[in-house]
Amino acid sequence: MTVGHGDDINAVGGSVRHIPVLLGEVLEALAPAEGDIVIDGTFGAGGYTKAILASGASVVAIDRDPDAIVAGRDLEARSGGRLRLVQAPFSTLDEHIDSADGVVLDIGVSSMQLDQAERGFSFRFDGPLDMRMAQAGLSAADVVNSFKPGDLARIFGFLGEERHAGRIARMIEARREKRPFERTLELADAIETHIGRAPKDKIHPATRVFQALRIFVNDELGELARALLAAERALKPGGRLVVVTFHSLEDRIVKRFIADRADAMTGSRHMPEAQARTATFRKAGGGVTADDAEVAANPRARSARLRAAIRTEAPARSGDFSIFGLPKLPGIDRPGER
Numbered sequence: 484m485t486v487g488h489g490d491d492i493n494a495v496g497g498s499v500r501h502i503p504v505l506l507g508e509v510l511e512a513l514a515p516a517e518g519d520i521v522i523d524g525t526f527g528a529g530g531y532t533k534a535i536l537a538s539g540a541s542v543v544a545i546d547r548d549p550d551a552i553v554a555g556r557d558l559e560a561r562s563g564g565r566l567r568l569v570q571a572p573f574s575t576l577d578e579h580i581d582s583a584d585g586v587v588l589d590i591g592v593s594s595m596q597l598d599q600a601e602r603g604f605s606f607r608f609d610g611p612l613d614m615r616m617a618q619a620g621l622s623a624a625d626v627v628n629s630f631k632p633g634d635l636a637r638i639f640g641f642l643g644e645e646r647h648a649g650r651i652a653r654m655i656e657a658r659r660e661k662r663p664f665e666r667t668l669e670l671a672d673a674i675e676t677h678i679g680r681a682p683k684d685k686i687h688p689a690t691r692v693f694q695a696l697r698i699f700v701n702d703e704l705g706e707l708a709r710a711l712l713a714a715e716r717a718l719k720p721g722g723r724l725v726v727v728t729f730h731s732l733e734d735r736i737v738k739r740f741i742a743d744r745a746d747a748m749t750g751s752r753h754m755p756e757a758q759a760r761t762a763t764f765r766k767a768g769g770g771v772t773a774d775d776a777e778v779a780a781n782p783r784a785r786s787a788r789l790r791a792a793i794r795t796e797a798p799a800r801s802g803d804f805s806i807f808g809l810p811k812l813p814g815i816d817r818p819g820e821r
Contacts, residue, residue, distance in 0.1 A: 502780070503530030504787045505727055508771050509587060512725045512791040515540035519584035522717065524573035524710055529555050531587055532566065541565040543580050547572045547617040572617070574709035577717035586714040587725045590707055590733050609668040614697045623696045627670060628663040632656045634813040641810050642704075642732070643695030647678050651692060667693075698732075699812065707733055708807040711740045715763055718794040724764065725791045734770070734788050736807050741766055741792045743806050763800060764792035 503509070509531060515521050517539030523532045526544035528551070535542050544566060546552055552570045559566045569579050573588060612624040627635070632652040640648035654677045655664070664670050671689040678688040698704060714724050724741075728734040747762040768791060773784035 502784075503534070504589065504781065504784045505771065505773055505777070505789050506530065506534060508789050509725055509727065510534055510538070512767060512771075512789065513585045513587055513723050515585060520580065520582075521585040521587065522576050522580060522583045522714075523587055524576050524714075525587075525589045526551055526555060526568065527589065529558055531589060533558065535585075535587075536562060536565055540584070541567075543567050543569060543576075543583070545569045545571055545573050545576055545579065549618060572706055574706045574713055576710060577713040580717060582719040583717050583722055584719060585723045585725070586718060587727075588707070588710060588714075589727045590703070591729045609666055612664055612667055612670060614693075614700045616701045621700055623700050624663070624665060626696060626700060627655055628659050630813065637810075638699050638812060639692050639695045641695075641812070642698045643691035643693075645691040645695065647688075651677065694730075704732060704736060704807075704809055707736055708740075708804065708809060711737065712799075712804070715744065715794070715799045720794055720796040722794040723767070723791060724794065725789065727787055727789050729783075729786045729788075734790070736809075737790050738770070739806060739808065741790060743803075744800070745792065760800065761797040762795055763797045764794055767791040767793050 513521065513535070515535045515538040519538075519540040521535050521540050521542050523535065523542050523544040526532060526546040529544070532542050532544045532555075542562075542565065544555065546555075546568075547570065549570055552568050555566075555568050559568050571579065576586065612622065612627065614623040615621075626638070630638075632649075632655070635652035635655060636648040638648075639645040639651060645651065651674055654673065655670075658664070658673055664673075671687065671693070674689040674692055675687065680688050711724075711726075718724060726737045728737055741764060744764040745762050745766045747760060771789040771791075773781075773787055778785045
């Protein structure tokens, strides 16, 4: 299961058993069959992969977290050659297979990552202020201790939708001059002390800042956008794209991509032939959410939304990364952006 960016402290911390979100709906939309090849772009603990293997299909499973790959090796060994694990960002999914019958993406941070204090994703546990899914590159501590307050405010405001973004950024600037932030609880406690918390508040004051830092450090929105473009290139005609998101920012990207790709512009005597285009996907239903029973059994499923589309025979488009409307934020290189 991947845990979403929910509105309580448990969204950024807390032990949870592995429960694949919207599993039945994912399988229905993906429709895996014996002999199919499916890309699971977000392997995690392998919940979707196991179900797809049970259908008789083969899976190429991708995860940039080396711990997830190590944990999945036993499943790979028992798969009879039908599972191949790849340690890589899911934005590179089309580089690991020529063509696929399906692509499934489950966006968010995994419960296993949250449960490991040393990974620094959660402030329920005290750990290093890290948050790097790939365990390499810029850490959350690097961002907090070196970015200008204006840049921090933009990150917190856009990626965390934090209304106190400016106040928190200025507090961080003043506090880090005395001692840099190194631990998750240091940052969470500093934010709570500065902003305060009323008894009626449902979420911890640091929740949205931690969400923003994690999304930024891992370039999650840019990765999602690039993965959708990669899926368009990898899927064969009739192939199915299934994406589960947990946050409005992610869902907006997926919804915009499917709407754009399902829109066909035809040439006319008023339009140059070079501008004509055909739809590369056919929308497969609207946004699907968890029912009451699933939410009762797994509260983190309440913010999940599934969108699906079916690949047409039209060639993949290129050069339109701007359709996603991603913000210009500091410090993240976005290959392929136009």
